[in-house]
Amino acid sequence: MSKVPAWAGRLRTERTRRGWSQRDLAVQLSRVADRVLPEPESVIRRIRDHECGKHRPDDEYAELYCRLYGLSEHALFGDVDQEMYLGDEIDAIELARRAGASDVGRETLERLELAVDDLASAYPRTPPAQLLGRVKRHLEYVVRLLDGRKTLTEHRRLLVAGGWLSLLAATCHIDLRQYPAAAARLRTAGQLADHAEYPEIKGWCLETEAWQALTEGEYQHAMILSQGAQDVAPRRSSAYIQATGQEGRAWARMGKGTETRAALNRIHQMVSPMPMPDRPEHHFRYDPAKSEAYTATTLSWLGDPAAVGYARQVLARLESTDDGGPRPRRAASARLDLALALLATDEPGEAGHITLQAVMSGLLVPSNYWRVKEVIAGVEEHGLAEAVELREAYRELYGRSSKAERPQLSA
Incomplete structure (x- = not known):
């Protein structure tokens, strides 16, 4: 069986992450086209051929795909085969391992740990489905190494690497609202953390569960999980600080102003003496600037007017070239x-x-859709004509993917 080209896989991923059928996509392509396209059945046949890699889109359809998905032609149809890239990434580590004396070896572990950091740093700028593919390939490699000869120290370092990778995979699954898979990944990460006696990963597992509960409107459960994460994680570690932030968010959603501000104050006390890390974009490393983002989110959920100033500062920083460069997601x-x-x-x-800018960016992940709907509901309450355009844009881009969302949108 011939291999499906990477661009065909990307076309299919962009469609499915929006929850569209091929018929839905045909309608969307017709909407953004400059001319009347052929009848729907003809367009659907083209889409089917494109997504299975049978025919590469011609210039007209390639432009329509790019316009609809908000991606450049290079990003969508570039010649770089993602699977080949993933294989090269692993093969480079494997070649270094075979040059060593043992089945694992110091250099292999160091390169694997660097790869884990690279993946965690790619999280803010990479679509979750795409990042998940890379993470899973590295997890497969960790499993192979665990079956080989190794010292006790090497074994523990592999367990830690596997724990971080499982945790990152769970985060991607939650972004995609794939909750059963996320739960399985979190259980694995927790078990590896137990075997390796690495409490920070254990703390991150509980914090990640708290984040998922928060997105599902289970605020009391989120608060309990956040406090549990703080009990487990090393004091003042990134997991501990992040869990404190999630606790503050949960209190805010429950309308508890005193408890919310107490959590924010604890975060500020912990992060104010912290230096900026080398890789502030690393998902599992807390940096002082993140406290501003958490403050903006938390105060906005609490309805505090001070949130506006914080949110503007955070947005300006995330779009600047400083502190690790722009982070569009x-x-x-x-x-x-x-x-x-x-x-x-x-x-x-x-x-x-x-x-509307956030929706049209095409960068929102499914775990954020409920927040969009909450803002739309607020705009509609004011009876503004703009609400119609906003809701229509949301329905066109994300509507079908959000059908599984909880109907509860407010605290």
């Missing part, structure tokens, strides 16, 4: 924080405009 999420804060200060017009 986080910036899209930060726009939702700013929009919710603007609603609380009775500025629904700007809130709607900011949310």
Whole structure:
């Protein structure tokens, strides 16, 4: 069986992550086309051929795909085969391992640990489905190494690497709302952390569960999990600080102002003396600037007017070239924080405009859809005409993917 080209896989991924059938995609392509396309059945046949790699899209359809998905031609149809890249990544480590004396070896472990850091640093700028593929390949490699000869120290380092990779995979699954897979990954990460006696991974597992509960509207459960993460994680570690932030968010959603501000104060006390890490974009390393983002989110959920100033600062930082460069995915999420804060200060017009920018960016992940719907509901309550355009844009881009969302949208 011939291998499906990488661009065909990317076309299929972009469609399925929006929850569209091939018929839905045909409608969307017709909407963005400059001319009347052939009848739907003809377009669907083209889409089917494109996604199975039978025919590469011609210039017209390639442009339509790029326009619809908000991606460059290089990003969508570049000649770099993602699977080949993944294989090269692993093969480079494997070649170094075979040059060593043992089945694992110091150099292999160091390169594997560097790869784990690279993957965690890629999280803010990489679509979760794409990153998940890379993480799974590295997990497969860790499993192979665990079956080989190794010292006790090498065995523990492999367990730690596997724990971080399982945790990152769980995070991607939650972004994609693939909750059973996420739960399995979190259980594995927790077990590896237990075997390796590595409590920070254990703390991150509970914090990640708290984040998922928060996105599902289970605020009391999120608060309990966040506090459990703080009990497990090393004091003042990144997991401990992040869990404190999740606790503050949960209190905010429950409308508990005193408890919310107490959590924010604890975070500020911990992060104020911290230096900026070498890789601030690393998902599992807390940096002082992250506290601003958490403050913006938390205060916006609490309805505090001060959230507007924080949210504007965070958005400007995420779009700047400083501190690790622009982080477009986080910036899209930060726009939702700013929009919710603007609603609380009775500025629904700007809130709607900011949310439309986030929606049209194509960078929001499924775990953020409920936040968009909350802002849309707030804009609609003010009876603005812009609400119609905003809701229609949301339905076109994300509507079908959000059908599984909980209907509860407010605290």
